[in-house]
C-alpha cells in the first residue's frame with residue numbers, strides 16, 4: 116500500500132517531528148493510545164501533557180501508561196484543552212488532537228469548535244519553529260460538521276508565512292471518513 120491511512124499518516128508526522136527530550140501535547144487523551152505513542156517518542160527526558168474532560172479517559176490513559184511503565188513521562192490533566200495556556204509553559208514540539216467523541220463512551224461528550232480553536236491558538240504560540248500540530252478530524256457525528264467547518268475556516272486564514280497548513284484526505288471513501296489537518300509553524304507571528 117503506497118497511500119498511508121489517515122491514522123498512520125498522523126503518527127508518521129509525529130514520529131518525524133519529535134525527538135527525545137521534547138515537550139508534546141495530547142489535546143484529547145481519550146483511551147490514551149496517542150498519549151502512549153507520544154510518551155514512547157519523548158523518552159525519559161521528555162514530557163507529554165495530556166488533556167481530557169472525562170475522568171474515565173484520564174483513568175484509562177493513566178492505566179495504559181502504567182501498563183507500559185511510562186507514567187513518569189506524562190502529566191495527565193483532567194482539564195479541557197482550552198485551558199492549555201494555564202498548564203503548559205514550555206516550548207512545544209508537537210501536538211495531536213482527535214476530534215469527536217470517545218468510542219465506547221458518552222457520544223454527547225464531544226470536542227467543540229470554540230474550545231478546539233482556542234487550544235490550537237494557544238499551541239501555535241507555544242510551538243517551536245518546525246513544530247507541528249496534527250488534527251484528526253472525525254465529522255460523522257452530530258455536531259461534527261460544524262466543528263470541521265469552523266476549524267477549516269480558522270486554519271485556512273492563518274498567514275502562510277507563519278504556518279503551513281495541510282489537509283490529507285481520501286476523497287472516495289464512504290461514511291464521512293476522518294481526515295488529517297497538519298500545521299507546521301514556520302516563524303514567530305510578528
Ligand SMILES: C[S@@+](CC[C@H](N)C(=O)[O-])C[C@H]1O[C@@H](n2cnc3c(N)ncnc32)[C@H](O)[C@@H]1O
Nearest residue numbers: 143144145146147148149167168195196213217
Ligand atoms: C476521539 S476521542 C480521543 C481518542 C484518543 N486520542 C485515543 O487515543 O483514545 C475525543 C476525546 O476528546 C475529549 N474531549 C472533549 N472535549 C474536550 C476538551 N475540551 N478538552 C480535552 N478533551 C476533550 C473527549 O472526552 C474524548 O475522550
